[in-house]
Amino acid sequence: MEFVRSMRPMVVVLAMCCVAASTAIVAAARADDFNDYPTSARAEYVFGCLKANGETRQAIDQCSCSIDVIASLIPYDRYVTAETVLSMSQVRGNLGGEFRSSAQAASALNDLRRAQAEAEVRCF
Missing domain, CATH: 1.20.5 (Single alpha-helices involved in coiled-coils or other helix-helix interfaces)
Structure with missing residues (x-):
């Protein structure tokens, strides 16, 4: 006992x-x-964000925060799909039209836009 x-x-x-x-x-x-986003993808996002938001120290912090929020909300492969859709939808003609009218493309793009909106609220 x-x-x-x-x-x-x-x-x-x-x-x-x-x-x-x-x-x-x-x-x-x-x-x-x-952390499934490669460093190069995060850096590319931050560089673009800095160009859009002024190249200040505060913008670096906000843009870094923003990609972290996006990465926490959507997986990297979905992010790549949305970025591709965004880029290809700007192409004129039939090829760009396929990306502008596809339901899958619109869904991926909507996911990215929702994640960006959430990042905007949390970081800016």
Whole structure:
């Protein structure tokens, strides 16, 4: 009986360690999901954002915040699709028309615009 009582604190500590370790693993998985945007894509976004918002120190912080928010809301492959649609929809003629009229293209573009609007609210 004494042995069981003496083991209780160790069992509690062991359980707490297991919970902490599993929380760390989940947090690392979320961080990996959040960081699926390559550095070059983040830098390209920030450079474009700086051009649009004035090249100030405050704009650097706001633009960096903005791409972080976007990355937290939409996966990178969806971001690439939306950026492609945005670029190709500016092409004149039939090719550009396909990107302007496609339901899938419009959906990807709407996702990006919603994420950008959320980033605007949070960062600017």
